Amino acid sequence: MRIGAHRAVEVAEIVKRSEKVATLFFRDELSSEAVPGQFVMVWVPGVDEIPLSLSHIGELCGVTVKAVGDATSALLQLKRGSLLGIKGPFGRGFSTSAKSALLVAGGVGIACLAPLARALKRSSEKVVLLYGAKTAQDLVLADELVEELGRSCVELVTEDGSAGRRGLVTDFLSQALDEHKPDAVYTCGPEEMMYKVVCTCLERGVWVEASLERWMKCGMGICGHCVLDNAGLLVCRDGPVFSGQQLLSITDFGKACRGPSGEKKSLG
Numbered sequence: 429m430r431i432g433a434h435r436a437v438e439v440a441e442i443v444k445r446s447e448k449v450a451t452l453f454f455r456d457e458l459s460s461e462a463v464p465g466q467f468v469m470v471w472v473p474g475v476d477e478i479p480l481s482l483s484h485i486g487e488l489c490g491v492t493v494k495a496v497g498d499a500t501s502a503l504l505q506l507k508r509g510s511l512l513g514i515k516g517p518f519g520r521g522f523s524t525s526a527k528s529a530l531l532v533a534g535g536v537g538i539a540c541l542a543p544l545a546r547a548l549k550r551s552s553e554k555v556v557l558l559y560g561a562k563t564a565q566d567l568v569l570a571d572e573l574v575e576e577l578g579r580s581c582v583e584l585v586t587e588d589g590s591a592g593r594r595g596l597v598t599d600f601l602s603q604a605l606d607e608h609k610p611d612a613v614y615t616c617g618p619e620e621m622m623y624k625v626v627c628t629c630l631e632r633g634v635w636v637e638a639s640l641e642r643w644m645k646c647g648m649g650i651c652g653h654c655v656l657d658n659a660g661l662l663v664c665r666d667g668p669v670f671s672g673q674q675l676l677s678i679t680d681f682g683k684a685c686r687g688p689s690g691e692k693k694s695l696g
């Protein structure tokens with residue numbers, strides 16, 4: 429078995445999380461050995477191949493996907509027993525050596541942080557998850573993670589106040605840093621959110637890692653499509669997880685990305 433070759437996997441189970449989000453579970457030996465934060469290239473027959481983080485790593489692996497376009501919408505139409513093509517796992521995942529960790533998730537970014545939360549729960553003294561979304565329905569993995577980490581370790585935030593505290597997740601970051609004094613912060617979500625998290629952590633001298641998303645074609649360091657200016661790092665090979673220090677050298681971070689044809693556009 430090679431990580432760069434397609435493997436056919438059968439969808440073993442589907443858990444619908446909201447109208448637009450579902451987790452698809454499958455069995456795959458290589459994915460079961462992935463590091464939290466790594467991603468797989470998922471080929472949806474007849475549609476497209478797209479990068480998705482592994483939200484569940486174990487005997488049953490899973491991807492938690494939000495329908496935003498053709499491939500992601502097609503994934504949500506699949507049934508138990510449908511076949512997918514999987515390549516990977518690819519990229520560099522999160523470090524897992526923190527004794528006390530704060531995870532900051534925004535929206536479907538929780539998919540990438542969920543396996544990290546589970547791994548840190550086993551290896552660290554303290555894990556706190558600050559998890560924000562637009563509405564209560566968008567807090568798609570909240571119930572599962574509250575059960576796995578414990579209610580006191582999960583702080584929920586919604587923009588409309590329909591669950592947890594009202595506001596943006598970044599509104600509560602400084603307070604969480606003061607209260608929990610983490611030695612590492614891990615973040616995944618909209619890039620503007622991660623930019624604020626990384627800046628705040630670097631100002632305060634706290635180790636921080638963020639998982640970036642860029643348009644990908646090969647997913648394995650060949651096509652150059654996911655390059656980051658001005659550092660020349662490739663998101664699929666050198667990331668998707670980068671340290672705060674690395675992010676400082678990337679002029680695009682929080683500001684710009686490349687579209688499907690390589691054209692540069694500003695974020696937000």
Ligand SMILES: Cc1cc2nc3c(=O)[nH]c(=O)nc-3n(C[C@H](O)[C@H](O)[C@H](O)COP(=O)(O)OP(=O)(O)OC[C@H]3O[C@@H](n4cnc5c(N)ncnc54)[C@H](O)[C@@H]3O)c2cc1C
Pocket residue numbers: 467476478479480481482491492493494495496497498499500501536539540640641642643644645668
């Ligand atoms: C490393 C990595 C991990 C990801 N993990 C997840 C995840 O766990 N769950 C999840 O729901 N989504 C995840 N994504 C985003 C996901 O890959 C895109 O939503 C998907 O490719 C969209 O494909 P589509 O055909 O449905 O939409 P399209 O019609 O192709 O595009 C819809 C929108 O999605 C974005 N997009 C499209 N293709 C890509 C791409 N290849 N890379 C980045 N953004 C893209 C663009 O903003 C675009 O406007 C991840 C992306 C990367 C790079």
Ligand code: FES
Pocket residue numbers: 643644645646647648649650651652653654655662663664665
């Ligand atoms: S997607 Fe091809 S080099 Fe990263």
